[in-house]
Amino acid sequence: MAEKYDNYSLNGSFISPFISFTSGILVILAVVLALSVSVFAQDAGSAGQTENTTDTADGQASGQADAADNIDNISSGQGQPDEPEQITDFDMTAFVPWEFKVGDAQFSIQIKNTGNVELKNLVCIVTGKGFSAYDIVPIDSLKPDEKSYLLVMGNLKEAGNIDLTIKIYDREFHQRIKVTDPMAKVNEENEQKSKEEEQKKARELNALSGRLEGLKANYTALKNIYDEKKKDYDIAGIDLDADLKKFIQNAESNIIAGDIKQANISLTLGSEEYTNQRSSLENAKQIKKSMLESIKNNILIFSTIAASIITLITFYEVMKRKKEDVSKKLSETKIPRLSFIGRLKGSKIKGGRNAKTKPKGKD
Numbered sequence: 001m002a003e004k005y006d007n008y009s010l011n012g013s014f015i016s017p018f019i020s021f022t023s024g025i026l027v028i029l030a031v032v033l034a035l036s037v038s039v040f041a042q043d044a045g046s047a048g049q050t051e052n053t054t055d056t057a058d059g060q061a062s063g064q065a066d067a068a069d070n071i072d073n074i075s076s077g078q079g080q081p082d083e084p085e086q087i088t089d090f091d092m093t094a095f096v097p098w099e100f101k102v103g104d105a106q107f108s109i110q111i112k113n114t115g116n117v118e119l120k121n122l123v124c125i126v127t128g129k130g131f132s133a134y135d136i137v138p139i140d141s142l143k144p145d146e147k148s149y150l151l152v153m154g155n156l157k158e159a160g161n162i163d164l165t166i167k168i169y170d171r172e173f174h175q176r177i178k179v180t181d182p183m184a185k186v187n188e189e190n191e192q193k194s195k196e197e198e199q200k201k202a203r204e205l206n207a208l209s210g211r212l213e214g215l216k217a218n219y220t221a222l223k224n225i226y227d228e229k230k231k232d233y234d235i236a237g238i239d240l241d242a243d244l245k246k247f248i249q250n251a252e253s254n255i256i257a258g259d260i261k262q263a264n265i266s267l268t269l270g271s272e273e274y275t276n277q278r279s280s281l282e283n284a285k286q287i288k289k290s291m292l293e294s295i296k297n298n299i300l301i302f303s304t305i306a307a308s309i310i311t312l313i314t315f316y317e318v319m320k321r322k323k324e325d326v327s328k329k330l331s332e333t334k335i336p337r338l339s340f341i342g343r344l345k346g347s348k349i350k351g352g353r354n355a356k357t358k359p360k361g362k363d
Contacts, residue, residue: 089115092173102156102181109150113142124150125167130158159184205255208263212251215270225281233284244273
């Protein structure tokens, strides 16, 4: 290896003159090539100027001909360029978001101008079950092929799948949204609880009504006992209308008003008052009366009995007199009849005797 490096170092004096010669040849060739290109470019430029001059002349001639044709067309009313037809059209390309919760809501409606006329002041009207909009941000301007958003703010009152109707100018679009109510389960539980409480209250009121009817019946029976005993018994300290009747009236008013607590209190007090008054009536002492007071208190009875006796005596006397009159009349009518009969009997007797005695006379 050391020998090879030594050979390269020894031959360096030979390689350097060769490189210098080669470089000189290359420089000379480059200069020749550059001169050749320059000459060719000059020749091509002169030829191009000649062609351009010819083309310019031809273009001017054709331009003058076209100008003449345009003048003729203008004079004849033809050749005016047609204006493009104006198309006003748009489309709803997006609606975000589409899931909401009951309460205040905000959503965006993307509109694209699909016509060739600029749209200005785009406003929408949004309606749907349970939805009410209270603010809408319009699109001031929308150029052809542009997109922009309408911002709608409103309130959702009902849960479920709600179909919204979006009206812009004379176009209508439809979008279904999903509305959930986080409080639905709580509200359902509260509603069930309220329903159970109402049913319980109704049962309690029915029970209180039954107790009230029973207390009324007891009061009526006690009133009858009171009326029977007030003549012969000492019941001066008993007053059924003072407390018992008042408790009954209060209980009835409380039941109508749905006040279970007060109705129960009134019925309890009324029942206790009924028990006390009944005990007082049952234990009432009979009043001892003198003979004179008894006669005085029973004067009507005695008067009735006396009148009955007098009526019977009078009737007896009348019937007795009628009997005597009848007997007298009968006696008066029987006397002539008896005398006639007696005569008949007498004649018979005499005839008989004569009949019996005549044979004796004959003898």
